[in-house]
Amino acid sequence: DIQMTQSPSSLSASVGDRVTITCRASQGISNSLAWFQQKPGKAPKSLIYAASRLQSGVPSKFSGSGSGTEFTLTISSLQPEDFATYYCQQYKIYPLTFGQGTRLEI
Amino acid sequence: EVQLVESGGGLAQPGGSLRLSCAASGFIFSDHYMDWVRQAPGKGLEWVGRIRKQANSYTTEYAASVKGRFTISRDDSQNSLYLQMNSLKTEDTAVYYCARVDNWNLDSWGQGTLVTVSS
Numbered sequence: 389d390i391q392m393t394q395s396p397s398s399l400s401a402s403v404g405d406r407v408t409i410t411c412r413a414s415q416g417i418s419n420s421l422a423w424f425q426q427k428p429g430k431a432p433k434s435l436i437y438a439a440s441r442l443q444s445g446v447p448s449k450f451s452g453s454g455s456g457t458e459f460t461l462t463i464s465s466l467q468p469e470d471f472a473t474y475y476c477q478q479y480k481i482y483p484l485t486f487g488q489g490t491r492l493e494i
Numbered sequence: 495e496v497q498l499v500e501s502g503g504g505l506a507q508p509g510g511s512l513r514l515s516c517a518a519s520g521f522i523f524s525d526h527y528m529d530w531v532r533q534a535p536g537k538g539l540e541w542v543g544r545i546r547k548q549a550n551s552y553t554t555e556y557a558a559s560v561k562g563r564f565t566i567s568r569d570d571s572q573n574s575l576y577l578q579m580n581s582l583k584t585e586d587t588a589v590y591y592c593a594r595v596d597n598w599n600l601d602s603w604g605q606g607t608l609v610t611v612s613s
Contacts, residue, residue: 389558420598422599422600424539424600426539430605431591431603431604431605431606432531432539432591432600432603433603434599434600434601434602434603437597437598437599437601438597438598438599441597443599443601475538475539477539477541477600479598479599482544482555483541483555483556483557483558484529484541484544485541486538486539486540486541487538488538489538489539
């Protein structure tokens with residue numbers, strides 16, 4: 389199975405900050421990577437797919453980059469509603485696998 | 495608007511069975527692969543499995559942790575997705591989400607249904 393490793397596991401930031409979360413795959417997955425946001429008690433929400441394509445309706449403050457084994461999610465100008473847990477997921481090879489999550493806290 | 499609504503969760507005994515349903519609306523259900531994803535209490539997301547559409551013979555994929563115990567099916571006439579869970583284990587305790595696959599991405603998710611496996 390492909391292991392997805394996110395760093396950091398948790399991150400403290402302030403309103404207005406720009407943050408970057410990294411996701412590493414244990415083997416190359418081309419650009420078959422998605423990012424999700426999850427708030428407590430809620431379902432995950434799709435943010436990014438194909439490593440850098442913004443899901444419809446997602447604000448452009450979210451951006452993704454990378455290919456192969458290294459990927460990043462950048463969130464600019466943090467707002468209170470952005471504090472959540474973020475997951476990466478590879479969909480290149482079955483079984484699909486998620487990173488362990490990055491908790492973004494104030 | 496895409497809507498996915500799971501149901502069927504509840505308490506089951508170890509070794510027991512449970513069947514989850516996911517009612518879909520707001521899109522052409524038969525055009526999409528569909529997935530199940532679960533999340534144990536306080537833990538991360540775990541992909542459970544996928545069912546393809548009719549054009550791909552409704553074939554399925556499963557995570558190793560559930561293969562041979564769980565079965566994913568669908569009824570396109572009812573816009574419904576199912577997860578039959580047999581030989582349940584305590585480690586199957588989780589919120590179970592159904593999700594639509596679009597452009598290989600899980601672009602829409604239901605609100606989830608809680609399954610608790612305990613004696």
